[in-house]
Amino acid sequence: MIPITVWVVEDDAGFRRTLRNLLNGDEKIRCRRVFPSCGELFAALETDEHPDLLMMDLGLPGMDGVEGIRELSVRAPDVAVLVITVFQEKEKVLEALNAGASGYLLKTATGREIILGIEQVFHGAAALSPEVAKIVLTEVRKPSAGEAFNLSAREIEVLEQLAMDHTVKEIADHLGISRRTAAFHLENIYRKLHVQSQSGAVAKALRSGII
Amino acid sequence: MIPITVWVVEDDAGFRRTLRNLLNGDEKIRCRRVFPSCGELFAALETDEHPDLLMMDLGLPGMDGVEGIRELSVRAPDVAVLVITVFQEKEKVLEALNAGASGYLLKTATGREIILGIEQVFHGAAALSPEVAKIVLTEVRKPSAGEAFNLSAREIEVLEQLAMDHTVKEIADHLGISRRTAAFHLENIYRKLHVQSQSGAVAKALRSGII
DNA sequence: GCAAGCTTCGCATGATTATGCGCGGGCGTG
DNA sequence: CACGCCCGCGCATAATCATGCGAAGCTTGC
Known part of the structure; x- marks a missing residue:
């Protein structure tokens, strides 16, 4: 079976490593490349074969994560994006999802949830942490309907x-x-x-x- | 610790039993009452103490599940609703969520996912199956954004x-x-x-x- | 450096709205 | 069988809007 190839953009070196180890600990996933910022990511997208999925932090130095997603949806629309961040403000969530993210996980998610989220997004579904789902739900809900x-x-x-x-x-x-x-x-x-x-x-x- | 009390409305006798056994197999949850239709549910709500959460099927004889949720949000707004159904059409999903459901799981969900979903909803978050999250996501996404x-x-x-x-x-x-x-x-x-x-x-x- | 687009303003005119006053008929509730 | 609410119409006036013409300073980009 061909594993899901995943790249990661995350500025915190510790979490970057944790994430990489977690992903490579699952035989269905292969994480070969990780980047501390969007700059390196876009450079790599020019030369290397695109991954199936990109895990993206939002609070990044230089180009913000949301902008990165927006840029990515233009340059590499074939790459699905799964946000992984500490931000759980409504604005951030909606911005990121509108920019083109297919999922939004909080960093409080367990390793198992992250692995599951990647598989779900890869299979065309969406992965949302419960807290995030709540926000999105409130947003789709129409006030009172006439x-x-x-x-x-x-x-x-x-x-x-x-x-x-x-x-x-x-x-x-x-x-x-x-x-x-x-x-x-x-x-x-x-x-x-x-x-x-x-x-x-x-x-x-x-x-x-x-x- | 006080367990989460859950009631179930599900017309299929087999799945009803499965669900009840599943829920009671978890020490954090207590499922004491199950109903084959909304009629029995509302009768019980009149006399018994309300549960924390209600698991609701959608394809029901008599009063439809969505209508049941709508009715419930008026009669017993203190009860959270978690939908469990086979329907994954956009219309059904949005109708149910607009009616007041706090979560929407597909019957393809694993036992573990259902248990998790109940806990999430009980704690004020939302539980959505990945396929459902995808639908909701598409809905919140603004067309072109200005x-x-x-x-x-x-x-x-x-x-x-x-x-x-x-x-x-x-x-x-x-x-x-x-x-x-x-x-x-x-x-x-x-x-x-x-x-x-x-x-x-x-x-x-x-x-x-x-x- | 200059073209292009954004923002700003005045004057004027005909079209469109907002709204008050009147009037009549139908339907459902008490 | 009134009463309230919805639906339908005419007339008239004052306010508001849509728009054409003309003009100017500023920022942005080729």
């Missing part, structure tokens, strides 16, 4: 049309009602959403998951 | 203000510029986003993750 504001079906239709870049006049035509009626619905929407402009209504509706 | 439209910093500020329910006049005051300038920025935003109204711009900006 019912809260008691918008009528017609009002939601109007909102959807608004968000589709239509004017009140166009909305009236599309819904087969007069512009006055469309405007009337809009007034009620303003009242229910506590806003006073089309933009505000659309913003609130989108952020609340109503549309 | 740069694609080449909006200037000022233009993004204007958009943010618009989404905050401000009029062009107010935006001008807040940014310390004339209304004509604010309107000018808006024109450029329209051009760059290919829209022709404030509402359309706000909708596109929000959906694209620009703001």
Whole structure:
């Protein structure tokens, strides 16, 4: 069986070694190269054969880990990235995942969890530490989904049309009602959403998951 | 140490028994009650002391699992829900998580993973099977994140203000510029986003993750 | 060094909105 | 069988917006 080839970028020499030893202790994984910063990584990507997966720290000297991931997704989109870091702030997590990371593990993870995470990412799944999963979960969860504001079906239709870049006049035509009626619905929407402009209504509706 | 009390709703008698035995095989967990459907669960919630956590199947006779979760989050918001199911469709996953589930495991998970998942959820984290994490990840990832439209910093500020329910006049005051300038920025935003109204711009900006 | 793009502003006009006032019909709850 | 809420429409006015024309200082990059 061909082992999963893994590279590591980690500035802390101690943890770098620990990680390398851990990975090479598993026969399904081969970690041949480790780097203290993104600079060395990109140099190596120019000349060497790309690894299957890259384990990336975030708090790095020089180019930040998140930027490194962003850069990597352009230069070497074939390499999956698994973040391993101490940061568990929402911003860091979302930035890293948006930059293209396929997984995000905390350094509190056990060796076994790290090995499992690598296998999962390699097989196209995602690896998230529970704490990180919680953050991501909160993020996908839509606030309350509409019912809260008691918008009528017609009002939601109007909102959807608004968000589709239509004017009140166009909305009236599309819904087969007069512009006055469309405007009337809009007034009620303003009242229910506590806003006073089309933009505000659309913003609130989108952020609340109503549309 | 007080064990984590867990209840189970699962229509398949075989898997129900397997699950119960698995849970009670761990000294940190106590599974005293299992139900074949949501009806029995809600009846028990009326009379008995609530469990710490509920493991919930999704494909259930009578009330669907997702609806059950929704109902539970109203009737017994103190009970955490961990979904265990065979469904790995994006819709099901997001529905369940939006309904209030704190975790989502596939039935392919190992006993160890299930036990771990329960502990994680009990400790306020989230438990997601790797395949599920992948789905959730794809969902949080913002489409293109702004740069694609080449909006200037000022233009993004204007958009943010618009989404905050401000009029062009107010935006001008807040940014310390004339209304004509604010309107000018808006024109450029329209051009760059290919829209022709404030509402359309706000909708596109929000959906694209620009703001 | 100069072209290009961003940011800033004034003036003006026609289009569009926001909103108050009135009016009528339908549906579900108490 | 009212009462409240949703849906539909007209008229009118004041405010706001969209946009064309013209102009200028600044930063960025070839």
